[in-house]
Amino acid sequence: MQLISSQMTGYMEQGSWIRKMFEEGIKLKKEFGEDAVCDFSLGNPDLPPPAIIKETLAELADQADQPFFLGYMPNFGYPAVRERLAEEVSKEQGVDVPADCLVITCGAAGALNSFFRAVLGPGDEVLSPAPFFVEYGFYAENHGAKLVTVPSKPLTFELDLDAIDAAITDNTRVVLINSPNNPTGAVYTRKELEGLAAILTKHNEGRDKPIYILSDEPYRFLAFDGVEVPSLLDIYTYSVVCSSFSKNLSMAGGRVGYALINPAIEGKETLMGAVIMSNRILGFVNAPALAQKLLAKALGSSVDISIYDDRRKAMASVLDNAGFEYTMPKGAFYFFPKAPGGDDVKFCATLQKEKILAVPGSGFGCPGYFRLAFCVGENVIMRAKDGFVRAMKNAS
Ligand SMILES: Cc1ncc(COP(=O)(O)O)c(C=O)c1O
Structure with a gap:
């Protein structure tokens, strides 16, 4: 059998x-x-x-006898937490992000899968610079797509833009980047990201489906020597960010993160609706209630x-x-x-x-x-x- x-x-x-x-x-x-x-x-x-997590847990204990304390909620998360998250993310990205461009997810992994479920179909390709976070291949295949990898420049691991340009096919649906990067520690510069955006804009001409950049950013908070981690939102319209609080709040087991749809995407409501629906039908339903309640207080800490x-x-x-x-x-x-x-x-x-x-x-x-x-x-x-x-x- x-x-x-x-x-x-x-x-x-x-x-x-x-x-x-x-x-x-x-x-x-x-x-x-x-x-x-x-x-x-x-x-x-x-x-x-951070200490705020322990303090908040103690406060929350007093509310645990209330009905719906850990009940179901909208699939995008608690509305008040999403509002608070929007404020914080707007500061981080340097772009005004309204709450209705955010879905609270089960970590960055949940955000990646929910976004992929919303946009990928059989035969589609997700292109990622190598080296890459090992789960990406599985996540693409979860949705019938395949991961295509393009080597980065040796030793520095800067993006090899010519190689990326050459690897794009009619089936490319998403370019998935991760900066600051696991496993290399590279942080892509504004110039590199602008170069990538120019290539994708060229390829988008005449297509009926855009090529998205999905920017996986759970390490955004951890950049050294004052290096800039540029936001893609004002560099490329069809950009989506996924991130989490696994690293900056040491809450990896709390499973809370988010997907952020660029507010500049025309018709973004449809994409948002699809990501929220994916979050539901992939079986996540919503991100864990307790972790969201912790997050509401801990946002801004690190x-x-x-x-x-x-x-x-x-x-x-x-x-x-x-x-x-x-x-x-x-x-x-x-x-x-x-x-x-x-x-x-x-x-x-x-x-x-x-x-x-x-x-x-x-x-x-x-x-x-x-x-x-x-x-x-x-x-x-x-x-x-x-x-x-x-x-x-x-x-x-
Ligand atoms: C690059 C990258 N993306 C995504 C994830 C998944 O993060 P999360 O635990 O928030 O799902 C990790 C975790 O190590 C990671 O390194």
Whole structure:
């Protein structure tokens, strides 16, 4: 008896590098103890949520005996939370975003899927620069579409606009970008985004369906050295933003985020209606009530990003000391150095012998590199110093 679909069988056999490393980590920690392993494999924010979350939870406890405290609500979320979110997002994007351009979703992942469900059909293509967040391929295929990837420029991971231009076909429906980027830490400049917008505007001529830019921005808050994270809303009309509070409020398990439809899109009400409908019929129904109530109070707060910046500098010093080649991340909490010797899978195995866990770039569609997440204390980063030096020596 075949219990599951062939597609799912394939997915499960394929596995994911992040999951593999996660399982290796559990094994190593069991054998050598938690403190002996330096685990840079997971992008799971380890900083505690801001104090306002605990305060609000205590306040909410007093309301928990009210009818509908955790009841159903409109599929777009609590109207008052959406109003508050609109204020905050307008500040962030530098564009006036009315509340009725927002759908509150189950994280950025829920927003991506709800938007895809609204616009994609069988045979459609979602184009994404590589390396890319590993779930994108699954999300496109959830809706009968396929992910087409275009390599970014080596080492700097800037957009290769000529390559993107050449990869667009009649089936391209969405260009999916992520800035600040997981796994590279790149932040696309205004010039790059304007270049991308010009290419898509050219391709849109004569089409009856626009090519959207979907900008995945859960790391927007985490840009270092004052670097600008430009908004796409005033650069390209057919732009949609998805984001979440998984990283800036360390609320990844709270599952709350949003999709933002550019207010400048003519007929945006239809697109909004479709995304709200998708949120419902994909089975999300609405984003979790409790997380939305927390969000209403916590909007505008953030974890202490100076801690991430200190870790970034510590990791850079450890990598420099061992002689790795990399581009300093401008945002997010990842490094994506070159794998010495060129074989990323082999090099991650070498690191593992030093009890250092990293994810091969192959898992992000970019062999020859490896990802280090700095969602760990500075003590763990410093503890890995000698291990990186030995791994580098063994590889060369
Ligand atoms: C680039 C990127 N997009 C989307 C997500 C999903 O975020 P969420 O937990 O808000 O669904 C993540 C999570 O790590 C991510 O790194």
